[in-house]
Amino acid sequence: MSEEYDAVIIGGGVNGLGTAYHLGKKGSTDVVVLDKSYLGYGASGRNGGGIRQQWTSEENIKLALESRKMFEKLNEELEEDLEFYQGGYLVLSFDEEEAEEFKENVKRQNRLGVESEFLSPEEAKEIVPELDISEVVAATFNQSDGTIYPFKVIHGYANRVREMGIEVKEHTEVTDIVTDGEEIKKVKTDKGEIKTDTVVNAAGGWSSQVAEMAGAEIPNVPVRHEIMVTEPFERFLEPMVISFKHGIYFSQSEHGNIVGGIGNPDEEPGINQKGSLWFLKTFSDTLLDFIPRFSAVNMIRQWAGLYDTTPDAQPILGSVPEVERFYQVNGFSGHGFMVSPMVDKVTAELVMGEEPSMDIERLKVERFEDMDIEEEGAVVG
Amino acid sequence: MSEKRIFDHPVLKFDRGQEFYFEFEGKKIKAYEGETIASALYADGLTKFTESKILERPRGFFCAIGKCSSCIMSVNGRPHVRTCVTQAEENMKVERHGARPKFPGIDVGRGKEIKEKEIEIAIIGGGPAGLMAAITAAKLGSEVHLFDEGSNPGGQLIKQTHQFFGSHEEDAGTRGIVIGENLAEEAQKLGVNIHPKTKVLGYYFDRKVAVERKGRFEIYDVGGIVYAGGAIENYLAFENNDFPGVYGAGGVQTLMNEEGIVPGEKVLMVGSGNVGLIVSYQLLQAGVDVAEVIEALPTIGGYQVHASKIRRAGVPIQTSHTIVKAVGEDEVEGAVVHQVDEDWKKVEGTERKIDCDIICLAVGLRPDTSFLRQADCEMEYVAELGGFVPLRTEDMRTTTKGIYVAGDSAGIEEATVAALEGKLAGAALHEELNEEDEETKRLKREAKKGLEQMRKGPYGKVPRLGVKTCTVDEEVCG
Numbered sequence: 083m084s085e086e087y088d089a090v091i092i093g094g095g096v097n098g099l100g101t102a103y104h105l106g107k108k109g110s111t112d113v114v115v116l117d118k119s120y121l122g123y124g125a126s127g128r129n130g131g132g133i134r135q136q137w138t139s140e141e142n143i144k145l146a147l148e149s150r151k152m153f154e155k156l157n158e159e160l161e162e163d164l165e166f167y168q169g170g171y172l173v174l175s176f177d178e179e180e181a182e183e184f185k186e187n188v189k190r191q192n193r194l195g196v197e198s199e200f201l202s203p204e205e206a207k208e209i210v211p212e213l214d215i216s217e218v219v220a221a222t223f224n225q226s227d228g229t230i231y232p233f234k235v236i237h238g239y240a241n242r243v244r245e246m247g248i249e250v251k252e253h254t255e256v257t258d259i260v261t262d263g264e265e266i267k268k269v270k271t272d273k274g275e276i277k278t279d280t281v282v283n284a285a286g287g288w289s290s291q292v293a294e295m296a297g298a299e300i301p302n303v304p305v306r307h308e309i310m311v312t313e314p315f316e317r318f319l320e321p322m323v324i325s326f327k328h329g330i331y332f333s334q335s336e337h338g339n340i341v342g343g344i345g346n347p348d349e350e351p352g353i354n355q356k357g358s359l360w361f362l363k364t365f366s367d368t369l370l371d372f373i374p375r376f377s378a379v380n381m382i383r384q385w386a387g388l389y390d391t392t393p394d395a396q397p398i399l400g401s402v403p404e405v406e407r408f409y410q411v412n413g414f415s416g417h418g419f420m421v422s423p424m425v426d427k428v429t430a431e432l433v434m435g436e437e438p439s440m441d442i443e444r445l446k447v448e449r450f451e452d453m454d455i456e457e458e459g460a461v462v463g
Numbered sequence: 464m465s466e467k468r469i470f471d472h473p474v475l476k477f478d479r480g481q482e483f484y485f486e487f488e489g490k491k492i493k494a495y496e497g498e499t500i501a502s503a504l505y506a507d508g509l510t511k512f513t514e515s516k517i518l519e520r521p522r523g524f525f526c527a528i529g530k531c532s533s534c535i536m537s538v539n540g541r542p543h544v545r546t547c548v549t550q551a552e553e554n555m556k557v558e559r560h561g562a563r564p565k566f567p568g569i570d571v572g573r574g575k576e577i578k579e580k581e582i583e584i585a586i587i588g589g590g591p592a593g594l595m596a597a598i599t600a601a602k603l604g605s606e607v608h609l610f611d612e613g614s615n616p617g618g619q620l621i622k623q624t625h626q627f628f629g630s631h632e633e634d635a636g637t638r639g640i641v642i643g644e645n646l647a648e649e650a651q652k653l654g655v656n657i658h659p660k661t662k663v664l665g666y667y668f669d670r671k672v673a674v675e676r677k678g679r680f681e682i683y684d685v686g687g688i689v690y691a692g693g694a695i696e697n698y699l700a701f702e703n704n705d706f707p708g709v710y711g712a713g714g715v716q717t718l719m720n721e722e723g724i725v726p727g728e729k730v731l732m733v734g735s736g737n738v739g740l741i742v743s744y745q746l747l748q749a750g751v752d753v754a755e756v757i758e759a760l761p762t763i764g765g766y767q768v769h770a771s772k773i774r775r776a777g778v779p780i781q782t783s784h785t786i787v788k789a790v791g792e793d794e795v796e797g798a799v800v801h802q803v804d805e806d807w808k809k810v811e812g813t814e815r816k817i818d819c820d821i822i823c824l825a826v827g828l829r830p831d832t833s834f835l836r837q838a839d840c841e842m843e844y845v846a847e848l849g850g851f852v853p854l855r856t857e858d859m860r861t862t863t864k865g866i867y868v869a870g871d872s873a874g875i876e877e878a879t880v881a882a883l884e885g886k887l888a889g890a891a892l893h894e895e896l897n898e899e900d901e902e903t904k905r906l907k908r909e910a911k912k913g914l915e916q917m918r919k920g921p922y923g924k925v926p927r928l929g930v931k932t933c934t935v936d937e938e939v940c941g
Binding site: 212313314315316318319337338356357358359363367370374375377378379380 | 516517540541542543562563564565566567568569570571572573577665667668671673682
């Protein structure tokens with residue numbers, strides 16, 4: 083393989099494929115998407131499918147809001163039922179201090195156009211009657227949040243971009259990015275070399291490694307997060323339920339299974355996609371605190387994926403100071419799926435040299451040189 | 464058929480316990496002590512047990528060993544119970560719930576704290592490979608625990624009512640079922656801790672084995688593992704191949720030879736390898752009609768001696784024939800077959816319908832390796848051994864530290880080979896965990912010599928090639 087492309091996208095997850103899709107829509111189809119494994123091998127194929135707009139940072143709220151609107155039209159665009167179910171997100175608070183913050187969050191979200199509401203524990207129970215609210219202090223809820231089926235989105239994008247004439251190559255691992263000064267010259271893979279001057283780094287948990295190949299530095303660190311699925315039931319749970327205090331989230335998929343995860347505060351950073359016993363025990367125990375009747379339900383599978391974390395839990399977009407036309411679409415810190423439509427659109431615009439639809443200055447990697455960064459406070463799982 | 468239970472069998476004797484009744488959707492169902500819920504329902508004539516998750520097509524009794532989830536129902540208010548591995552109890556309330564039951568209305572309470580138990584050697588699988596591994600390691604002085612899903616160890620041997628022959632002199636002329644019992648007895652005498660009805664759920668790093676017993680979760684912290692999980696039956700693609708009434712040969716054997724229940728009245732057997740031929744004969748022994756045996760290849764796959772037995776009983780064996788459809792409204796009422804030419808193309812004008820209520824598939828096995836994959840063992844596709852198998856050293860050690868493999872999980876071969884591999888793996892693991900000694904070395908040599916014997920000559924060519932492909936040096940294995 084010795085080829086030439088206008089752009090090489092590294093990573094066959096939702097953001098790599100989504101960026102390819104937006105490039106294709108602009109008529110730029112001399113593009114190749116590479117994945118070292120299969121499509122969705124990384125976090126895109128391992129996440130809980132949550133689509134949430136209830137964030138604390140302005141950037142994340144805007145990205146999530148615009149993305150939700152785009153997800154609502156994505157079925158039609160990809161000609162695929164993506165199982166986007168807008169049963170809302172119910173965010174539970176277990177202490178007064180956090181409840182006060184929730185009030186502020188709702189205000190900010192409302193100001194930016196997200197129609198979230200502040201609820202009492204009793205109102206939360208009306209939405210999920212099975213819930214044990216004895217410890218719940220308050221909640222927020224946003225009806226237009228929901229869940230989507232990640233595999234269908236990934237394969238919907240892959241099918242569409244292939245139809246557009248964009249190449250998608252699985253099992254093709256990037257081994258080096260060759261630069262001359264600030265210019266990208268070629269991408270080396272285990273299957274051959276590709277000439278290009280443009281690279282999109284959408285490698286998720288492997289983004290730092292990819293950046294290093296081009297001589298660039300990004301602060302991303304991969305951290306394992308675990309998740310599980312139960313047997314299926316008739317729909318009984320409308321929203322995704324989450325708690326920052328417990329680090330837990332769970333929702334019911336369109337197939338009826340409960341999908342949920344819990345974060346381990348003591349997790350060592352590094353690339354590890356194995357399920358652990360800690361997760362099995364902790365998730366089960368915590369889930370039963372929320373809904374005791376889960377005691378009669380079997381978990382059928384557990385697995386793990388990587389959060390590509392940044393110091394402020396916000397993504398890194400745009401090119402980098404060291405190399406030209408080396409676009410970052412990474413560092414999503416656990417919410418790369420839900421903001422992908424807008425992020426991918428903006429990245430395609432940057433690649434094409436167009437004015438981006440959203441100002442991303444505060445999401446470029448240079449922000450970490452200043453000490454004044456606003457940390458996203460609503461990360462879960 | 465009014466009574467599906469077998470009361471009169473030329474080889475097997477079924478000791479049924481006390482008769483009692485349980486409730487199924489408002490109806491009283493007869494069961495005998497020791498019978499599973501699914502067996503009792505099947506014996507009563509039930510064919511549709513649950514529905515598939517997406518298309519909601521009917522699902523019948525299928526694997527009979529708790530693997531396929533085609534028999535899940537609600538039992539005493541608890542949904543998703545595998546009725547084929549759950550014993551019927553008096554006054555139990557059983558109901559079907561289709562693809563998606565209601566969220567359980569009951570809180571059954573939290574389980575006890577999960578405790579980790581330290582053990583030296585875990586053998587996974589109680590077939591010939593696992594039993595021999597356990598016997599060998601125990602003989603050498605290791606503390607051995609053997610985990611098996613079935614009620615009695617013996618693996619597939621306990622379904623084999625036919626007499627074995629072949630090169631393993633001591634077992635020639637003995638029925639598989641007896642060989643299994645003998646091995647289990649020997650293991651017990653040597654102090655092997657046998658854990659029946661204990662399903663191994665998975666592997667956790669580092670060297671932890673998770674099991675389920677009576678609906679409870681247990682963890683074993685192990686020094687080493689011999690994985691002898693056996694094989695999975697291959698399936699065949701044809702229209703309506705998911706109808707209730709389509710079985711794998713393993714399911715039919717379990718139902719008939721362990722549960723003492725006949726699958727139906729008239730069977731079409733697909734596949735003429737030894738399994739297809741032997742199960743056809745077992746069906747005849749149990750008083751079930753076998754319409755035909757069909758085989759896609761131009762020649763019969765199994766031994767002549769087995770083929771002759773069923774031919775003498777009047778069952779035709781049609782080579783160069785394949786099945787294209789199961790006929791019926793939503794369960795098997797017949798099958799459409801036709802002839803194929805040397806290029807596997809349909810021979811026009813040969814299509815015909817066979818009346819039958821059971822289609823039994825005996826189209827080969829593939830190694831069951833999911834546990835090994837989960838434990839990060841490097842795998843390789845080896846057609847000669849039936850599919851993906853783990854890379855291993857000559858001593859059957861995989862690329863993951865402390866994990867050995869034996870039997871069909873290492874590659875599809877005969878039961879005698881499985882036993883020899885078990886012996887080798889058991890001795891090698893004992894050696895890894897202890898100091899070197901002469902007896903261990905001798906047993907390893909003996910097993911290796913036996914394996915060499917089994918794989919020599921023209922019949923041994925295929926496995927010999929296969930084993931060569933996936934056997935790597937100690938250093939490569941890490």
